[in-house]
Amino acid sequence: MREVAVIGTGMTKFGELWDSPLRDLYAEAVADCLKDAGVKRDQIQSAWIGCMTSGLFNGQEHLASILTDYAGLSGIAATRVESACASGGAAFRAGWLEVASGASDFVLAGGVEKMNDGADATYCLSTAADQEYEVYHGVTFPGLYAMIAKAHMHKHGTTREDLAAVAVKNHKHGARNPRAQFPTEITMDTVLNAVTVSTPLGLFDCSPVSDGAATVLLAPVEVAEDLGRPYVTVKGSGHATDSIALHDRSDLASIPVVKKAAEKAYAMAGVGPKDIDVVEVHDCFTIAELVCLEELGFFEPGQAAAATKAGTTALGGDLPVNTSGGLKSKGHPVGATGIAQIIEIVEQLTGRAEGRQVEGAKIGLAQNMGGSGGSSTVHILEVS
Amino acid sequence: MLSPRYHREIPQRYRLEAGKCTGCGKIHFPPRSVCKECGGRAFEMEKLPSKGKVLTCTTVEIPPAEFDDQKPYVNAIVELENGVRLTCMVAEAPPDEVDVGTEVELVFRRLRCGREWEVLQYGYKAVVV
Ligand SMILES: [Zn+2]
Numbered sequence: 142m143r144e145v146a147v148i149g150t151g152m153t154k155f156g157e158l159w160d161s162p163l164r165d166l167y168a169e170a171v172a173d174c175l176k177d178a179g180v181k182r183d184q185i186q187s188a189w190i191g192c193m194t195s196g197l198f199n200g201q202e203h204l205a206s207i208l209t210d211y212a213g214l215s216g217i218a219a220t221r222v223e224s225a226c227a228s229g230g231a232a233f234r235a236g237w238l239e240v241a242s243g244a245s246d247f248v249l250a251g252g253v254e255k256m257n258d259g260a261d262a263t264y265c266l267s268t269a270a271d272q273e274y275e276v277y278h279g280v281t282f283p284g285l286y287a288m289i290a291k292a293h294m295h296k297h298g299t300t301r302e303d304l305a306a307v308a309v310k311n312h313k314h315g316a317r318n319p320r321a322q323f324p325t326e327i328t329m330d331t332v333l334n335a336v337t338v339s340t341p342l343g344l345f346d347c348s349p350v351s352d353g354a355a356t357v358l359l360a361p362v363e364v365a366e367d368l369g370r371p372y373v374t375v376k377g378s379g380h381a382t383d384s385i386a387l388h389d390r391s392d393l394a395s396i397p398v399v400k401k402a403a404e405k406a407y408a409m410a411g412v413g414p415k416d417i418d419v420v421e422v423h424d425c426f427t428i429a430e431l432v433c434l435e436e437l438g439f440f441e442p443g444q445a446a447a448a449t450k451a452g453t454t455a456l457g458g459d460l461p462v463n464t465s466g467g468l469k470s471k472g473h474p475v476g477a478t479g480i481a482q483i484i485e486i487v488e489q490l491t492g493r494a495e496g497r498q499v500e501g502a503k504i505g506l507a508q509n510m511g512g513s514g515g516s517s518t519v520h521i522l523e524v525s
Numbered sequence: 526m527l528s529p530r531y532h533r534e535i536p537q538r539y540r541l542e543a544g545k546c547t548g549c550g551k552i553h554f555p556p557r558s559v560c561k562e563c564g565g566r567a568f569e570m571e572k573l574p575s576k577g578k579v580l581t582c583t584t585v586e587i588p589p590a591e592f593d594d595q596k597p598y599v600n601a602i603v604e605l606e607n608g609v610r611l612t613c614m615v616a617e618a619p620p621d622e623v624d625v626g627t628e629v630e631l632v633f634r635r636l637r638c639g640r641e642w643e644v645l646q647y648g649y650k651a652v653v654v
Contacts (some may be wrong), residue, residue, distance in 0.1 A: 172622045263589050273534055274555060275612050277648065278636065279585060279592040284600050287583035295581070295625045339600075340584040340620070388610040393581050 142241040146365035146372040147522065149178025150484045153357035156322040161221035163199050163255040164211040166354035169476075170251060171212040178358045179370060185358075186245040187218040189235040191228030191252035192476035196263040199258050208253065225269035226425060228252055229479025230509030230518030233357070234378050237520075240359045241375075245363075251356025256476035262350045266475070269512040271386040283347055285387050285513040286426035287339040292393035293340070293428060297443030301341050305332035306347045306449050307427040308469055313389075314456060315466020317497040322351050322472030346427040351472035353430030355480035357487070371491040376504070377410030377521035379403055385515035396429070399436035403508070406519040407438075416437040417521070418502040419489045420460060421482035423510035424467040433508055434462065437519070454495055464489060464497045479509035483520060490524035531644050538648035541575070541631065543609060544568035554609045576654065577605035579627040584620040591637045599623045603631075616650040628654040635636055 151173030153166050161169075167190070175182055188209050196202045205219035222232040229252030236250030256262050267276045270285060293299045309329055315321040320347040327345060335343040381401035384390060390397060414437060422437070424430035431445040439460060440448050448454055454462035459482055465471045465485035468478060486505035488494040503524055510517045529549065536542040537555045544556030548565030554573060559566055582601035585592070599615040601623060615623045616634060621631075629651035636646045 207604060231576075261590060263587075273530075276589075278600065278613050278644070278650075279588055279595070279598060280600050280612055281585060281587070281589060284583050284585050288581040288600070288602060291583060291625065292581040337586045339586060342583075386612070388574070388612045393602065 143243055144362040145236045145237050145240045145359055147357050147375065147483065147487050148360045148365045148368060148370065148372045149174045149180065150356035150487055151177055152320060152477070152481055153353050154320045155351045155353035155474055155481070156192035157257045158352040159257060161352065162298050163195060163201060163253060164208055166255060166352060167208040167251065167253045168212040170354040170356045171214070171249065174249065174356045174358050180247060180358060182213050183374060184247045185214055185249055186215055186247050187239055188214060188249040188251065189220055189222055191222045191230070191233040191479060192254060193223060193225050193228050194265050196270060196439070197256070197268065198254065198256055198260050224516045225511035225517045226423070226475045227509045227511035227518055228476040228481060229355070229481070230520065231380065231479070233479060233483055233520060234380050234518055236359050237375050237378055240361060243481050246360055248359045249356050250359055250480065251354065252477040252479055253354035254476040255352045256350045256474060257352050269385070272398035274386055281339060282513070283339040283342050283426065286428050287342045288387060289393060289396070289432065289513065290341055290428035293432065297393040299431065299443070299446050301333065302329070302347055303431070303446035303450065304341065304427040305329050306446070307424065307430045308332045310449060310455050311467040311469040314464050314497060315470025318466045318471055321466040321470050322349055323470050324466070342426060342428070348425045348468035348473035351474040353397055353472060353474035353477045353481070355369045355477045355484055355485055357480060373487050373490045373522045373524045374518060375522045376412070379406030379409070379519040381405065382516045383514055385512050387513045389513070395442065396432050396436055396510070398514045398517045399508060399510065399519070402517040402519040403437045406521050410521040412504060412521060417504055417506045418458070419464060419486065419499045419505045420462045421465060421467070421485050421507045422462060423508055424463055424469050425473060425510070427469070430463065430467065433510065434497060437506070438507060456499070461499050464494060464499060479518060482507040482509060483522070486522050490522060526639060526643055528644050529580040531605065531646065539633065542574040543571050543573050545571040552607060552609055554611060573609055575597060575631040577603045577629060578621060579615070579624060579625060580604050580610065582615065582623050586627060591639060601651060603629055614650045616652055618653045622653060630654050
């Protein structure tokens with residue numbers, strides 16, 4: 142397989158973008174990406190687009206064709222990829238495989254979701270859980286992660302304050318990210334006193350409903366060298382699936398699919414958790430950040446909370462996590478999230494994360510997750 | 526919910542019918558056509574026990590629209606006496622009476638009314654023993 146480089150990035154601001162239709166969000170991200178890469182649109186051979194459920198949010202399927210048409214790329218090969226909230230990570234992996242295989246030299250890997258378009262977001266998102274055996278019984282996504290939180294608290298002694306500390310930290314990071322939906326710092330009291338969504342999770346434990354698009358441009362490393370611009374290489378790609386029903390998993394205080402995906406990515410990259418300088422994890426809910434950090438091998442099970450409270454995972458700590466603000470502060474347009482995580486890592490590794498730069502970062506990891514842990518991707522990127 | 530989807534699930538929702546793999550003995554709820562453990566394709570019907578205990582739970586304060594009239598309600602993952610796990614509501618109990626380890630029993634209840642063109646939707650809920 143060929144070594145693959147990320148040679149350009151583009152993304153919209155995340156937020157409630159009522160004036161922007163789905164197709165324009167993607168077109169904007171592509172235009173920014175091509176400009177960043179210095180590549181002309183007629184060089185693009187293929188696009189992979191992560192999107193969870195444009196059919197439910199916007200009444201639009203056949204997505205890859207309409208989006209590439211409006212992005213000025215009509216005629217290229219284009220495919221929409223769906224793996225719930227891990228759609229972006231799955232699209233990145235598909236694009237990486239296409240370039241690595243030698244089939245194409247210039248491939249866009251992107252993602253988009255327009256969640257604010259009048260549809261019932263709770264319902265649309267719930268289709269990522271088991272319709273007949275979870276959703277039928279009144280289960281919501283906050284409810285599923287709340288049950289993981291409850292199991293984690295019972296097994297490891299995790300507290301309500303431990304969860305809140307994740308939100309406070311990520312908002313502190315997001316306040317330094319101009320593309321974040323909620324670039325504002327919050328206090329522990331704000332999180333603890335917010336309206337309860339599903340015990341023990343409150344409103345500030347949950348990522349928001351967001352619109353946005355993000356895309357990166359992939360090419361072989363030799364092509365990246367010829368272009369003479371900063372780039373990062375894809376050192377490891379891991380992807381795994383699991384049952385989408387939470388009750389079918391043996392340990393409810395863990396999310397095993399993340400560990401499975403991480404093991405594949407670490408093995409391919411030839412690195413371990415100790416080699417990673419900066420991390421983006423899928424903090425769709427505060428508990429998810431703690432569990433994912435444990436599954437990725439950064440901390441022993443039950444230890445991520447203490448590390449968070451000690452500042453280890455904050456900017457300036459030993460392992461800065463979610464420097465973008467994470468899904469919590471930056472926003473979570475589900476299909477775009479996996480790509481936006483990659484973009485944050487690329488910006489960190491190329492020294493472009495202005496105001497939130499992790500000095501000297503060489504290797505970064507991005508972990509994207511679908512549903513309550515029915516799918517996950519892990520990508521490891523390195524700057525030479 | 527449209528009626529074909531509803532009709533198909535009646536044996537497991539109304540009568541707790543599971544599928545026991547004749548090859549390896551694994552009990553699947555809901556029944557499957559291919560055994561997750563051994564790949565076998567032959568099953569016999571096995572009725573689930575109704576008693577079990579709560580493994581984890583949450584009180585849903587902000588529900589989907591169809592469940593708004595029942596809020597707040599408790600959702601739980603219950604492990605039944607034969608080891609099968611399922612997700613359900615815990616009915617008729619104040620939320621603070623349901624916790625990890627609470628013993629429950631599955632009973633037949635109406636789950637939601639649905640929208641006016643939809644079928645009434647029934648199935649199992651747990652009650653505290
Ligand atoms: Zn079997």
